[in-house]
Amino acid sequence: MPDLAPTEITRALEMRRNGQTYRVISRYLRRPVSTIHRSNQRFRKTGTYVNALRVAMIVSFGFVYGLIASRWYGYKVGVRPQNPPSSAKRNNSLNILIVGFDSTSRGGFMLKLPKSFRVLINEMDAVLLKGQVDKNWMSFSYNIVGDGTAEALFPILSGKTDIQHHPHARQMHSKDTLLDPDLFIFQTAREDGYHTAYYEDMPWIGSFQFRYNGFKKRPADHYLRSFFMEESQRGLKWLSGIRRRYCVGEKPTFLVLLDLTRQVLDLILVIHNIIAHLVEARLQGGEFECLHAPLTFLSYFMKVKGKRLCFTFMGDVSHDDFNRISTVDDDLVEFLRHIKQSGYLEDTMLIVMGDHGPRFGPWRESDQGKVDERLPFMSIVLPERLKRERPDALGILQANALVLTTPFDIHTTLLDAMDLSQHASDFVVPNAVLKRGLSLLKQ
Template identity: 60%
Template sequence: MPKSYKFLKEDLEAVFLNGYNIVGDGTPDALFPILSGRTELQHPYARQRYSKDIYLEPDLFIFHTAKQYGYQTAYYEDMPWIGSFQYRYNGFSRRPADHYLRSFLMEETSHGSKWWNGLHKRYCLGATPQYLFLLNLTRQFMDLNTKRFCFTFIADISHDDFNLISTADDDVVDFLDHIKQSGKLKDTLLIVMGDHGPRFSPMRSTYQGKMEERMAFMSIVLPERLKMERPDALESLKSNSKVLTTPFDIHTTILDAMGLNNLSSDFIVPNFKIRRGLSLLQKIPKTRSCDEAGILPHWCVCLNIKWYNVLKTDRMYQKAADSLSEYINNITDEKRSLCVKRKLTSIEWVTREDLKEKSSNHLRPNVYYQIMIVMSPGRAVYEGSMQYDTKLDKFVISDKAVSRISA
């Protein structure tokens, strides 16, 4: 979307967060922190696989916080058949925002049948492209003469075919231009973002693809009034564009811009001193680590360690692959009548952290490995991060540190 990017950069003077790092897999792990300042595990455990009767509590989300302080709120999201908080979850216990689109789109898409009715029916509402329908609703909401908070999440135009998103370029420019010409930016914080990069695609199997998934697009335009009242805010934001930032920071920043910084999360990762979520309107330490920011090693792009390839002749090369394969098969073991047992067909690479960089003692109990394997049936490609316990001679693996990177 070159026109939209140019408009953000030149006309709106947006600040792009070049060190923005996601904190987990897929959309929910991006949106839970942004919209609530919490991880999924800090919410009621509403995953469908564990319970059908536990729902997400709207009071824990920023829509509720904003409403408590006089804001009208809106949450617009397309693709209701795979909703961010419905696909693997039971949804909300009640409507999370004043203006909520889910019921309409569920009815309009006949509870997901639109997915199967062909492309010419899927992407439009009558004569209007669905993404433009959401943009138009957002534009109308922005015209309300009150304090307002809106989260518009458009996925369908890019979710399954990234090439389609270019068709929205001109309309996004028109929307951004309207926001500027209407004078809204005097008192509006504008964020244009993506939730994550491609999770599975041919490019995802490359090193660049691995970075792309983890470093989502994030741009911020500060309100003119805020820049006048807090002259250091823009300077701090620009400085923070070059350091490690996360979805947790976005939540804290939004509250700070609303004058509600006292309501931001005070959670501190155990054994560290600074908060997990920091405001981008204040300078963030350049020394900040992924651990401090609440990013698991599997998702951290800027691991402060050096890696080297494990040779095929090293016994750990095969042992690491076998351990990951066994772990993946164990996950589906209880459904073995439905899910065939997978077989390891190839090992793409195995890397190991360089202990010389971290310790003069080579007998440290845990060594960190990353690995990519291919399994059958089909070409099932997995990328995993694992700790090796040297005392027990075994790998420790978490489902939060395994990515399926093929369709």
């Protein structure tokens, strides 16, 4: 140990103050800090971009009394620059932004997210697919067409059922099933020059990974499955206890992401970065609800220059315990108002939706729960430009909101709004007259 003046060292000692015992931690002020770099990789090629990057740092201390973390993990995540091919005459197509919540029925959204519901209806003029009850007490509304998340998302994102994607898709665990992303709306949009993004949390039970083996290739330009798999330790984080399940270090994940996102929202056509610091430190205090990271990824994506289609689906906030979704309300309100105040609704169709209602738990066992499971939340905000170009579209949508609708109709509606109706499915149910999926913007 080098000779140090008494004023240059804080000695470990016991202190008593107000009846409490405190211990001061020793720290040598002039001791140099050693930095070791191992296996560092330098990217020399210009234009090498990734969606996410993990940085690890290990610090060696002589003695730290267990109060200083010896490891630090950092994640740099964002939207990398990318220029998909685009025809000049199609550059002004409408953008599509879909925000989905797992296990969220229409009644559940109104009950647990009342502030967000009021903003959607009163401030954004959203059309709620609420249906109606006729004189014979028959209910017509937006309904599910199968059991589970995948059965709700297959029709919305591809216009097809799971069986149409693979004949053995309905086996409990079809791990030999690789889905073809070319059959999904992301590829259809990309071929027309769209930037596409697909963000989803809980990747260990992902919508297309729990029973299937995922996609043959990346389904969208920006796809954060690898990031969430790494951050969650492939799902082990979910089993590590309530205090770590929703949190990043000592700070709620959504606050880390929201704070950093606000600093970069004005950047256009550069990599919009957030850094989520995963610090192995002792958590002091109560539990943190860190549930809203995907919302800020949406804020990133909406600043990318060019046509955009983004689908974000959040599960951990509501999948296992629907009561938790109430913690999202204030942040979702802020996000929705940001979308409106930033002028995105001029040329962006916004859909806020659920895939189905709660599928298990005490509420699901009740009579009302059985009904709610089949009536997911679905709201649509039309772009101002579409309402000017098609003055009758809003009235038609409001009329169709009162009749029986399904996820197949949502897929056709999206293609109609994007002026890509030629790619809509022409499948007709046997003995039926109309196509299975109809645009809600047409009579």
